[in-house]
Amino acid sequence: MTRIKICGITNVEDARAAVDYGAHALGFILVPESPRFISDVDRLFETVRSVPPFVGRVGVLRDAASLQELPFEESDELFDTFQLYDTTFWPANGEARLVFAVRVSDRASLDAIDPTIEWDAILLDTYHKDKLGGSGETFNWDLAVEAKERFGRPIILAGGLTPENVGDAIATVRPYAVDVSSGVEAEPGRKDHAKLRAFIRAVQDTDRRLDS
Numbered sequence: 001m002t003r004i005k006i007c008g009i010t011n012v013e014d015a016r017a018a019v020d021y022g023a024h025a026l027g028f029i030l031v032p033e034s035p036r037f038i039s040d041v042d043r044l045f046e047t048v049r050s051v052p053p054f055v056g057r058v059g060v061l062r063d064a065a066s067l068q069e070l071p072f073e074e075s076d077e078l079f080d081t082f083q084l085y086d087t088t089f090w091p092a093n094g095e096a097r098l099v100f101a102v103r104v105s106d107r108a109s110l111d112a113i114d115p116t117i118e119w120d121a122i123l124l125d126t127y128h129k130d131k132l133g134g135s136g137e138t139f140n141w142d143l144a145v146e147a148k149e150r151f152g153r154p155i156i157l158a159g160g161l162t163p164e165n166v167g168d169a170i171a172t173v174r175p176y177a178v179d180v181s182s183g184v185e186a187e188p189g190r191k192d193h194a195k196l197r198a199f200i201r202a203v204q205d206t207d208r209r210l211d212s
Contacts, residue, residue, distance in 0.1 A: 002170055002203050003177035005058065005156065006184065006196065008036035011043075012050045014191040021200045025056030027083065027179070030070060035188035036181065041072055048078045058083055058099070083123060099156065103127040104139045110147055122151060123179060126159030138165070144173045163198035167206040174210075178203060 006018040007027030029036040038044040051057050059079035063086035081097040097120040105127035126139045138160035148155050154176035162183040184199050186192040
């Protein structure tokens with residue numbers, strides 16, 4: 001079964017819809033420069049705490065230092081997983097899982113990954129000079145296949161996935177999970193529920209087809 005992470009959640013309505021349709025994890029952007037950042041702390045708490053049991057709550061950070069800059073101290077209670085784009089330092093942080101995100105442009109992007117870092121999974125996203133993620137652009141999925149072979153860690157495939165192409169992506173890579181944000185949005189920070197349902201259904205249909 002391919003796990004499904006819906007990223008860039010900013011409100012309770014979208015969170016509940018994603019869970020109802022079958023998402024396994026929701027991502028919350030903790031980078032102030034992002035249009036998907038929830039600046040209101042009370043709304044952030046309300047949205048994250050609306051996620052029911054057995055659904056992952058992922059805090060997406062630029063790097064470990066930015067965790068210290070958040071306007072609250074209850075990050076351990078809010079999130080069970082953290083996703084980072086910089087792996088140079090990570091303080092002890094309870095039992096949270098760590099996902100290290102790599103922005104892929106070519107094979108050199110994989111060569112730069114330190115295989116000794118004790119991550120729980122690797123997320124492969126598309127390199128963009130101005131954005132950490134949510135660019136809506138894909139990368140060469142053959143590199144994701146190579147990453148599976150090289151690193152022996154669960155691979156989370158992101159970058160430009162949509163209801164139309166996620167089936168091909170899964171068939172090519174067979175990732176542990178897929179991650180989507182802009183591909184199911186009506187606008188940055190607001191999900192299109194028809195696209196959200198179609199994306200999750202496409203993942204489920206592909207899994208059934210590949211397993212038959």
